[in-house]
Structure formats: structure tokens, C-alpha cells
Amino acid sequence: MNSITNNSHDVGLFLKNHGIKPSYQRLKIYSFLFENRIHPTVDTIYKNLCPEIPTLSKTTVYNTLNLFIQKNIIQKLVIEETETRYDVNTSTHGHFKCENCGKVYDVFLENNLLHSSNLENFKVNETHLYFKGVCEKCIKSIKK
Amino acid sequence: MNSITNNSHDVGLFLKNHGIKPSYQRLKIYSFLFENRIHPTVDTIYKNLCPEIPTLSKTTVYNTLNLFIQKNIIQKLVIEETETRYDVNTSTHGHFKCENCGKVYDVFLENNLLHSSNLENFKVNETHLYFKGVCEKCIKSIKK
């Protein structure tokens, strides 16, 4: 459970506790993900942090995200092969991508899904579930 | 339901029935997918068909697969951002990728999965589910 708050002191501690030196760039990138639960792409993160960190490079964003994944504090979402997204919520949950507005929503499943005899003797490390379609907002705005 | 057999005459008819002119390359590419349910990448398809069609180019493989997807007779699987795979089975089902041997297995779910109040007012067009881990064969061979 993520019980940390979003002030930079706590993010620093959080990173330290996961074996990550809290550099300025790392703090800002993690805080951006934590405060904006929009499953951003590298480009979105980069563009949003540029005003604050004018010297920032995409390489650093890539390096940092890969480090976070390796230390298991974020997860990678592959919905389209052309855009990798990142999520601070590392628990197993689904996603919904709206084909109209492009927004990615979290999806939490009610029933204890996913029983398959196919997997009985397999070791499952990761479960990924996503949907594509049209979100409520877009359905309403299209109808108008 | 795919009830066609794998001789080239029937594949030709099948393609025609879906508004696709059955060229030699298209027949061979569809037949390869139909006869080898291994969820191959473009590269795998290309390498396997090259001996049979020495003039084949990857562009044609890409063009053909995109046409098949557009006509809805195959589906795209995005499990890793670095490798797109293709499946002749267009029904909704899951996949399992072994992190050891790289093989992708089909996963058919028993219970009528996937109820989420989050999606109540959303229009769902596609459902994608996949797992990563270690397959039975690899578990056994690692133990030895």
C-alpha cells in the first residue's frame, strides 16, 4: 500500500527505503507520477517537467523509469506498441484506454477473476489486463 | 468459429469471403498463421516463409498483417513493446508468455470473468489479458 504523502521529504524517504538515491530529477519524476495518476508516457513526463527542470533530458527520464521498474516501485503498461506508459500503482489491476480521447483509466475488478486450468502448473509472475473502447465522457459528448 | 481446413483452396475462399484478394503472399502468410499457432512476430513469419517465397519482403508481411487486422481475421498481441505478435484466433482469450523460453501460450478462462463497476457506462470494444512467468516445461527443465 502506498501510504506516503506527496511532499518531497516523504518521497525522498520512500526512494531511499527502496534503495534509490533521491536526486532532484528522480524526486520530480516520482512526484509527477504520484500526483498525476494519468499513466503518462515518457514524452508526457518529459514535457511536463521541462519548465521546472530546463536541463532535463529524455535519457534521464528513461533511465529513471527503468530504475524505478527494477526497484519495483512503478510498473510499465504496454497497451499500444507505440507508446509505453507508467503507473505508480504496482498492484495488479486493469486499465481502460478510450479510443476517442486517449485517456487511460484504472479498472478494479470485483470478483476474484482469472481461473484457468491452462495455468495450473505454470508460475505466474505478472498479470496484465486492459480494455479498449469509448469512455463515458466521450459517449456523452458524441451524442450531443 | 474458424471451421476452415488448411488447404489453400479453402484459405483462398476464406480470404475472398472477407473482402481480401487471395494473392500468393497473402495465402502463404495466412496459412502460416493458421497452421502454426505460435503467435509469431513479423520476423518469425518472414524468416519461415523466405525459403518458400525467396522474393518476399518484410514490407509485404507488414502490409498483409495490417490488412488482415483491418478485415478482422487476425488480432494483434502487444505483450512486449519490442515485439508485436499476431494471432489467427480473434475470439477473446488470454495469453501466457514464458520469461524463460519466450513461448506464448493460449489461456482460456473458465469463469465468466471480468466484472467491474468502473466500466458500467463505458463501451468496451476489446479485452486483452496476458500473464508472464515460467511455463511448466521450463520449471521442470530448470529443476533438473
Place this chain on the structure above:
DNA sequence: GTATCTGCAAAACATTTGCAATTCT
């Protein structure tokens, strides 16, 4: 004979790598 299909070469992108400069302790 005209439409379509194929396949080469080049372009377009996202991501990674090598390495030199910078920063932190």
C-alpha cells in the same frame, strides 16, 4: 489495359548505449 499488389530504399519513431561533463558527499 488498368487496377492492384509487391518490394526496395528511405523515413519516422521510440528506446538504448557510449561517453564526457556535472554533481554530490
Place this chain on the structure above:
DNA sequence: AGAATTGCAAATGTTTTGCAGATAC
């Protein structure tokens, strides 16, 4: 000072695009 981090430029790898030649009906 020494070790880690950052960021530029170049490399890599996949997919798409433009276009000319080949093929099919």
C-alpha cells in the same frame, strides 16, 4: 577526490511511407 548521475549525440530496432516495377483480371 571518488563515485554516481546526468544529458548529449549516435546507434539500434521496429514499423511506415513513397514510389517504381511486376502481376493479375
